[in-house]
Amino acid sequence: MLASYRRSIDNIDAALIHILAERFRITQAVGEHKARLDLPPADPGRESRQIQRLRKLAEEADLDPEFSEKFIRFVIDEVIRHHRQAAGK
Numbered sequence: 001m002l003a004s005y006r007r008s009i010d011n012i013d014a015a016l017i018h019i020l021a022e023r024f025r026i027t028q029a030v031g032e033h034k035a036r037l038d039l040p041p042a043d044p045g046r047e048s049r050q051i052q053r054l055r056k057l058a059e060e061a062d063l064d065p066e067f068s069e070k071f072i073r074f075v076i077d078e079v080i081r082h083h084r085q086a087a088g089k
């Protein structure tokens, strides 16, 4: 029983890693685009719309919206760090 639950958890965790890798591949391209056009690394308006959208999705999916916000905030902060590096700032 536990082993079978853990096999599922292992598959889900692997999917999460692949999804995150794909997201960071795209945000890397965004960072290069922004650096080329001298656009700011962060876009707080886009971030708050994204956070609100994901909080709503989390509620609908019976996931804690606070957790969802902390998680996406953590990911976005890392993206912004990469964008600042790409811009040499």
Ligand SMILES: C=C(O[C@@H]1C=C(C(=O)O)C=C[C@H]1O)C(=O)O
Pocket: 027, 030, 041, 042, 043, 044, 046, 047, 050, 075, 076, 079, 080, 083
């Ligand atoms: C990816 C972008 O850059 C930053 C990172 C974001 C994200 O990871 O979702 C959102 C807004 C920006 O602060 C973007 O501007 O779309």
